Amino acid sequence: MNATVTPIKSETLVIVGNGMVGHHCIEQLIEQGALAQYQIHVFGEERQRAYDRVHLSEYFGGRDAESLALCEADYYTRHGVQAHLGVPVIAIDREAGEVVTTEGRLHYDKLILATGSYPFVPPIPGAEGNSRLVYRTLEDLDGIRAAAASAKRGVVVGGGLLGLEAANALKSLGLEAHVVEFAPRLMPVQLDDEGGAALKARIEALGVGVHLSRATQEIVAGEQYAYRMNFQDGEYLETDLILFSAGIRPQDALARACGLEVAPRGGVVIDSECRTSDPAIFAIGECASWNGNVFGLVAPGYTMARNVAAQLAGQPHAPFMGADMSTKLKLLGVDVGSIGDAHGATAGSKSYRYIDEATASYRRLVVSADGKTVIGAVLVGDNSYYDTLLQYAQNGIKLPAEPAGLILPAGEGAPALGADALPDTATLCSCHNVTKGAVCCQVDAGVTDLGELKAITKAATGCGGCAALVKQVFEHELAARGVSVDKSLCEHFAYTRQELYGIIRVEGIQSFEELLARHGRGHTGCDICKPAVGSILASCWNQPITDPLLIPLQDTNDTFMANMQKNGTYSIVPRIAGGEITPDKLIVLGQIAKKYDLYTKITGGQRIDLFGAQLHELPDIWGELIAAGFETGHAYGKSLRTVKSCVGSTWCRYGVQDSVGMALHLENRYKGLRAPHKIKFAVSGCTRECAEAQSKDVGVIATDKGWNLYVAGNGGMRPRHAELFATDLDDETLVRYIDRFLMFYVHTADRLQRTSVWRESLEGGLDYLKAVIIDDSLGLAAELESQMQHVVDTYECEWANAISDPEKLKRFRTFVNDHRADPDIHFVKEREQRRPARDAELHLIPAALEVN
Amino acid sequence: MTTATAPLKTAPATEWRALCSRADLVANSGVVAWLDGEQVALFHLPQTAEGEKVFAIANKDPKSGANVIGRGIIGHLNGDYVIASPLYKQHFRLEDGTCQEYPEQRLKVWPVRLNGDAVEVAIG
Ligand code: SRM
Ligand SMILES: Cc1cc2nc3c(=O)[nH]c(=O)nc-3n(C[C@H](O)[C@H](O)[C@H](O)COP(=O)(O)OP(=O)(O)OC[C@H]3O[C@@H](n4cnc5c(N)ncnc54)[C@H](O)[C@@H]3O)c2cc1C
Ligand code: SF4
């Protein structure tokens, strides 16, 4: 006799579709205890188990299918759910109570349709293969990637939300992207005319072509590109690939074929219990139509999934009563938001509009006929207004006396709605239906960590749109209960970087161990606190980073004073101050690159990067570079990178000062300074600004009387113009201000905070910063200057220091017990230089051949 | 870990192979040794609450496919000694090679000891 008792599962529940909503339903069934009663089978047409379609585009940004999956690989088996992936359901036999698949028939007692939608492709003659791509599944994206490999230009048909996202994807694949829209404006569903116009202006500024009011008649072979799209008015556009994003249609084919009621505009008709016209069959997610509407967002689908799971588990549940279709997105880097009745279609509604043509920003606020509540809004260019407006709209919060204040630029209008103004019933996260009350409950139950809150309530783990609001409410509630908000650096230090900086300076702490013993928790540290403390120690005491005490603290880049690349080799960037270099030095760089077969590229920072050196080659290469008069360029460090210069008055007919001379002076003064993040400078010789100083942390522009100083600019992910800080400075004052500015930043900024973000976080803003630096309002100036002078006086080229010390060189060995190079590193030639081989190219390399 | 007791007679014979000398190790950091075609990252913690420790773990990062684990930062997280991969920063437990973030990633580990001046790993 077998002693194990298998619980009797009286009924079989079949779920058709393993997309986002189908998966969420299984999670809910498990959580609510329905497994005791049902044996669950799920069928998915896609081979991949349920994944995060909302973040599908990140698949092009480097995320792989596995990291997009919504659960761990063994989640279903662990809970006894039978998953049949890559197995579509072909038909439903309602009479027999069976689903039909390629694997055979399976009986069901209850059936849930979660088949989602499919992309609609209008019937245009000539649309096939690479001129008929769509954007919905991982497989679609693989197809697009393959098509893009040999393409220069790509067109997206459809200027809605998904179309713009797809255009961005084409752009990220290196294609020239165009959007063709049938309607006279972009995002016709969510935006009004002005909003659409503002969005168009912004998107065109990014180099994406926008073609409105265009209906494609046919697709024929092109002359310059593979295809030509002929429009109704005789115009045409040529392209190498065409991606359709002309809307989605509910996947209701199974339901139609088995005679379930289907809505006139498509979608399986459901009632408020998500039941179809057959009481044994439910439909949830994008395939369902409630009250004549289908919902193309995850949040309503999740609500339906919760509803059905609760019913089947015999738990109390709320009826499904439709859903809010408000959305907030970043499309091609442009904020777009749409709330409720964005078009002001409600009778008697009134609108307020804010238009800023200079920056192509647009905001519209739609209020009810009685002027008391917000019923809709449109935002283009700045979504910081979204959370507040959504709360006004969803919770019927009474409008302030001056409603326009809600959409006026910050500082001019009414104060934003604070976390305390929200009622407990306010929904913070619509994907997982988490209210402010639910967050308060967790805080009362002792939760003090945001990660824990997210794990328990799931808030902010769906589309992620609510993350900022959830954090704000959570921190506010903690503070209201007298719990100090945890700003700990990591599990070892309950301090911010700024606090640690203060402690290290004041107590004169010299090592990580000393700091950990006196002010930390646990032992050893981790990869968050070690580099942060290493950087503070270096900015305070300026020991060489090759010091044995610092070595274990640093990222590999700092440890080996070179930048690690994707295959484990390093790049080398010698300093070329101000971008000025002699022909002899250029020749040396060429000779060394040739000798070690290094891929050579001019960087965006006016210097030369040499790629592909292995660990054991670094000292030899640097030996030769140093002999030729080069120094380290700190491309690996959170430290001064480059001071970009333009040629200036020496040669240029417009130059009014010697910008190269000043750039060299500044770069040589601040090189080696360790900071919370990297620092970049530029010096331009006149207002034409060829060195782009206004996009740098420190920008200097010559005037006929001296120098204008700009600070806290940034390129990169979130560009920010530098702000004019002081004008017509003489050389000495300029340097004095920069000394103070940089040291004040080093003292007070957070870990990995560029000057731009730091400046934005300063209470009191630019005026405060001017008061501290120019007027010395804190009485710190002398100290800041002398600390900077210490750093300047103790500068030493880190590479020169390392190669003179055999003990330090010991670490530069690929293997400590063998002289060979890493045999797994393979290169191939491209455009006459070598580059890392891609996985797919490894078979091209003869097994016996060892590179290097 | 530190010098082991003499192997018990009945224990299956473990072959200890000397990879390098103690002087090749870098305190609180890693180096890499070659072992018959395999790459072994060796980490040395001269002083911990439990005394001196050495760990031996595979050098290949499963995420990037590059041989870089030996160049990561040592940490102590959630009660375990870990190594953070230098490219994408996921953490591997030095004790058993499992990954804290991605259960499907796992690194091979070798028993290791300091025998006089020699750093030895057990093979086979
Ligand atoms: C080599 C270079 C690209 C090139 O081939 O031109 C480059 C390469 C890298 N950049 Fe950059 N950036 C380079 C110029 C720039 C510029 C242009 C400039 O400096 O004028 C920018 C925008 C300006 C700015 O920083 O404000 C730039 C903005 C970034 C950012 C975004 C920073 C931000 O605040 O948003 C990162 C990511 C980061 O630092 O966290 C980054 C990070 C990187 C990293 C370190 C990425 C990484 O972790 O591997 C790359 C290192 C490559 C290497 O091993 O050498 N790089 N990077 C350029 C080196 C310049 C130099 O001579 O040192
Ligand atoms: C690029 C992109 C970005 C998006 N961004 C957002 C966003 O920011 N916010 C937001 O709320 N929503 C967004 N969405 C929409 C969101 O992804 C959908 O609302 C959500 O995935 C719907 O879930 P679902 O389970 O109903 O459908 P799906 O996730 O499409 O799942 C349906 C599944 O059923 C399978 N199936 C169909 N027929 C059968 C059959 N006969 N047998 C077996 N299996 C079958 C399909 O293959 C599919 O895997 C985005 C969508 C895309 C494509
Ligand atoms: S060099 Fe800069 S822009 Fe180019 S891939 Fe690297 S980080 Fe991105």
Ligand code: FES
């Ligand atoms: S609203 Fe989507 S995650 Fe919270």
